[in-house]
Amino acid sequence: METRETLSKRAKRIRHHIIEMLGHAKSGHPGGSLDLAEIMSVLYFHEMKYDFNDPAWPERDYFVLSKGHAAPALYATFCEGGLIDEEELFTLRRLGSRLQGHPDRKKLPGVEASTGSLGQGFSIAGGIALSLKLRQKENRVYAVVGDGELDEGIIWEAAMAAANYKLDNLCAIVDHNGLQIDGANDDVMCLGDIGAKFEAFGFEVFHVDGHDIDALIEVFAKAKAVTGRPTAVIAKTVKGKGISFMENQVGWHGTPMKEEDYLKAKAELEG
Amino acid sequence: MEKIATREAYGNALAAIGKENEKIVVLDADLSKSTKTSVFAKACPERFFDMGIAESNMAGTAAGLAIGGNTVFMSSFAMFAVGRCYEIIRNSICYPKLNVKIAATHAGITVGEDGGSHQSIEDIALTRVLPNMEVFVPADGVETAKMVQYMAANEGPMYLRLGRSGQPVLFDESYEFIPGKFTVMRDGGDVALFACGLMVGEALKAAETLHEEGISAAVVNASSLKPLDEATTVAYAQKCGAIVTAEEHSVIGGLGAAIAQCLVRQRPCPVEFVGVEDRFGQSGRPDELLAAYGLTAAHIVEKAKAAMARK
Numbered sequence: 001m002e003t004r005e006t007l008s009k010r011a012k013r014i015r016h017h018i019i020e021m022l023g024h025a026k027s028g029h030p031g032g033s034l035d036l037a038e039i040m041s042v043l044y045f046h047e048m049k050y051d052f053n054d055p056a057w058p059e060r061d062y063f064v065l066s067k068g069h070a071a072p073a074l075y076a077t078f079c080e081g082g083l084i085d086e087e088e089l090f091t092l093r094r095l096g097s098r099l100q101g102h103p104d105r106k107k108l109p110g111v112e113a114s115t116g117s118l119g120q121g122f123s124i125a126g127g128i129a130l131s132l133k134l135r136q137k138e139n140r141v142y143a144v145v146g147d148g149e150l151d152e153g154i155i156w157e158a159a160m161a162a163a164n165y166k167l168d169n170l171c172a173i174v175d176h177n178g179l180q181i182d183g184a185n186d187d188v189m190c191l192g193d194i195g196a197k198f199e200a201f202g203f204e205v206f207h208v209d210g211h212d213i214d215a216l217i218e219v220f221a222k223a224k225a226v227t228g229r230p231t232a233v234i235a236k237t238v239k240g241k242g243i244s245f246m247e248n249q250v251g252w253h254g255t256p257m258k259e260e261d262y263l264k265a266k267a268e269l270e271g
Numbered sequence: 272m273e274k275i276a277t278r279e280a281y282g283n284a285l286a287a288i289g290k291e292n293e294k295i296v297v298l299d300a301d302l303s304k305s306t307k308t309s310v311f312a313k314a315c316p317e318r319f320f321d322m323g324i325a326e327s328n329m330a331g332t333a334a335g336l337a338i339g340g341n342t343v344f345m346s347s348f349a350m351f352a353v354g355r356c357y358e359i360i361r362n363s364i365c366y367p368k369l370n371v372k373i374a375a376t377h378a379g380i381t382v383g384e385d386g387g388s389h390q391s392i393e394d395i396a397l398t399r400v401l402p403n404m405e406v407f408v409p410a411d412g413v414e415t416a417k418m419v420q421y422m423a424a425n426e427g428p429m430y431l432r433l434g435r436s437g438q439p440v441l442f443d444e445s446y447e448f449i450p451g452k453f454t455v456m457r458d459g460g461d462v463a464l465f466a467c468g469l470m471v472g473e474a475l476k477a478a479e480t481l482h483e484e485g486i487s488a489a490v491v492n493a494s495s496l497k498p499l500d501e502a503t504t505v506a507y508a509q510k511c512g513a514i515v516t517a518e519e520h521s522v523i524g525g526l527g528a529a530i531a532q533c534l535v536r537q538r539p540c541p542v543e544f545v546g547v548e549d550r551f552g553q554s555g556r557p558d559e560l561l562a563a564y565g566l567t568a569a570h571i572v573e574k575a576k577a578a579m580a581r582k
Contacts, residue, residue: 062338105338105367112338114367120359123328127335130320134296134341154359157328165320 002045004213010080011041011213015242016269017076017089021099023262025092028101029069031252032146035177035210035237036073042216043142043173044077047224052081055110061139062128064113066121067146067175068102069254074111075099083110119152121145122172126158129170129230140224144173148180151189156201162230163202171223172203172232175210177239179250198232210235243268274437277468278376280412281433282307284419285344285374286314292423293318296336298345300326305435306346306376330356330364330371337369342423348382349375349391349432357397365401365428372422373398374431379519380547380564381436381469381557390552396524398430399497405429405450406497408518408526410471411441414494417448434519436557438469441492451498459489462575463507463514467493467526470517470545473561476568481575488575493526501533508538513578515543517571519561522546541581543574 002010014037022028044050048061065074072092078084084098091097098108102116112128115121125143132139149155162170174194182188191197195205204226208219216235223231239253240246243265257265289295289311301324303309312319322329326347333343346352352375353360364371380390398406405427409415415433422429441456456471457478466474471492478488489507493500493516508514514534516527527544534540547564561567 113334114363117358117362120331120334120363123331123359124335124338124363126328127332127337128339129335130332131296131336131339131341134318134336135339154327154331157323157325158331161322161325161328161332164323 007041007045007213010045011037012269013080014040014073014076017079018072019243019262019265019269021072021075021089021092023257023266024090027093027256028072029254030246030257031179031239031249032067032175032177033070033073034243034246035239035241036070036144036175037242038211038213038216039144039173039175039235040073040077042213042220044081046217047220048142049139052083055083059139062112062125062141064121064125064128064141064143065103065115066125066143067118067149068115068121071099071101071103074103078110118146118149119154123154123158126162126167126170129162129167130165132169133165133167140169140171142171142173144175147174147176147178147185147191147194148188150174150191150194159198159201159203166228167230168227170230172198172230174232174234175237176234177237179239179248179253181253183250195234203230203232206231206233208233208235210237211241273440275412275440276435276437277409277412277415277433278307278435280415281374281376281419281431282310284416286310288420288423289315289318292342294340294342295423296320296341296343298322298329298333298343300324300329300347300351302347308346326351326355327359330359333371334363334367334369337371342370344372344374346374346376348389349378349394350389353394353397354391361401365403368403368427370426372429372431374433376433377435378432379434379468380552380560381434381519383435383557383560384554386554387551392521392547392552393524394432395496395518395520395526396528399524399529403428404497407450408432408467408494408496410468410492410494411438413440413442413444413446414448417446421448421450432468434469439472441471450495451500452495453500453503454492454494455489455503456492457490459487460511461487461513462579463489463491463511464517464571464575465491465493465504465514465526465530466517467496468519470519470566473566473568474517474571477571477575480568480572486575486579493530496526496529499529499533501537504530504533505538508534508540512582513541515545515571515574515578517545517566519566520546522548541578543578545570545574
């Protein structure tokens with residue numbers, strides 16, 4: 001278990017890796033990757049049972065990035081943990097790379113589920129949780145779901161099943177940045193009260209500031225203590241967090257960075 | 272003649288294997304009494320999960336269970352098991368090559384009275400086109416059981432296409448199923464009839480009729496659609512010089528398409544297709560529908576003569 005200061009430094013480096021990767025790839029999704037830095041740092045370096053030297057460790061907790069387009073956040077975290085080296089980050093989205101545009105479990109050890117087609121990762125996470133329950137294992141499953149991704153019907157099918165099978169080893173983390181490709185969530189497809197929806201489906205729901213390391217540590221501890229039902233952590237985030245000109249800008253969902261944007265972003269992170 | 276529906280044979284085989292193999296987990300979407308996964312559910316209740324009327328999540332859950340180390344069978348009617356879940360099967364099962372077996376019942380038009388909305392005539396095409404997927408269509412109950420044994424014992428995504436109605440038993444227990452191998456049911460030298468599923472029985476009847484008319488027809492049970500038995504296909508094109516394919520599926524993308532593609536590449540010869548001609552099904556009794564849609568022994572005889580005339 002690492003201190004708040006260490007986790008904060010890790011989050012900063014994760015953000016840095018994301019900008020490096022996307023700056024070199026000249027394609028990919030900056031906004032929804034950057035906003036996960038603190039969540040990834042707290043999950044992988046504090047909350048989860050995980051050994052970066054042995055990503056197939058049978059006792060590990062599982063992480064599924066259901067919003068697969070935030071793959072750079074996952075690769076950056078793997079780099080921070082030593083699972084991949086910095087050089088490899090520059091292969092993102094290139095022919096032959098293990099770092100596919102969306103995570104591919106066949107190519108990169110550590111990726112639990114191949115995701116990218118929205119909604120499916122959460123359903124898969126439920127299946128992993130069910131498999132663990134069946135074997136009476138204690139491992140937990142964490143799934144990061146985008147708020148726009150909640151438009152997908154399969155999310156709610158999976159939510160219903162998770163409650164039905166009492167998957168208290170499953171924790172959904174909703175990356176609630178309020179934006180999706182075509183605009184603000186509620187302008188595209190009104191989400192209503194996300195917490196109330198999960199609660200109605202049988203989840204124990206928590207709300208947290210997705211950039212507050214202490215609050216994240218605390219909320220995951222609370223979620224872990226819940227028995228008999230799955231949990232949902234609604235994490236309020238700022239899309240593009242950490243880069244001033246990207247924050248809360250819908251345009252930075254999947255826009256490639258130009259050289260000048262990359263240099264500016266890098267300067268901000270290093271400043 | 273003894274008859275058993277392939278779905279019955281599936282449920283029985285699954286229950287028998289499930290008792291021996293603790294890794295096997297079965298999912299259904301509120302149709303277990305019809306798909307016969309209920310037999311497994313009774314034998315191994317702790318490893319059966321009803322996912323409710325939510326096929327998409329059944330497919331995603333199957334992927335997750337496979338990641339967790341289970342051998343997963345998921346069942347529903349072919350229309351929903353393949354059609355409803357298609358993109359999840361593609362991206363979450365085949366793309367990562369997970370150990371999920373999709374066993375779909377009520378395939379084809381012999382679903383009968385439920386009508387066109389429930390008659391899947393596209394599922395072979397849809398599954399065959401997916402990389403990493405193996406596709407099998409058993410001709411009877413014995414072959415179904417052998418296929419289930421193979422599927423349970425081997426890794427990777429597989430599709431098993433099963434029917435609703437009783438089918439004559441064609442094989443005895445000595446039959447061995449090998450993927451990528453067809454079975455020659457009857458030899459012949461003038462025309463070769465490649466059939467799958469319940470059309471194998473029709474092809475055998477057609478061969479008898481042709482024999483009475485002095486035409487020697489071979490009948491091949493083409494139950495392994497992917498991998499395809501290219502060697503046998505080419506050998507019979509060589510030997511007979513005329514081929515007929517017969518399937519309870521659209522003529523687009525199914526067995527006929529697979530055989531034709533193989534032959535065009537390796538040994539071109541006239542091929543005629545018996546199948547559903549680019550149209551949807553409708554309500555009716557299975558036998559009425561087979562006649563109305565041109566899926567009978569008589570139609571195979573007609574096409575055999577047409578193929579021979581083109582030699």
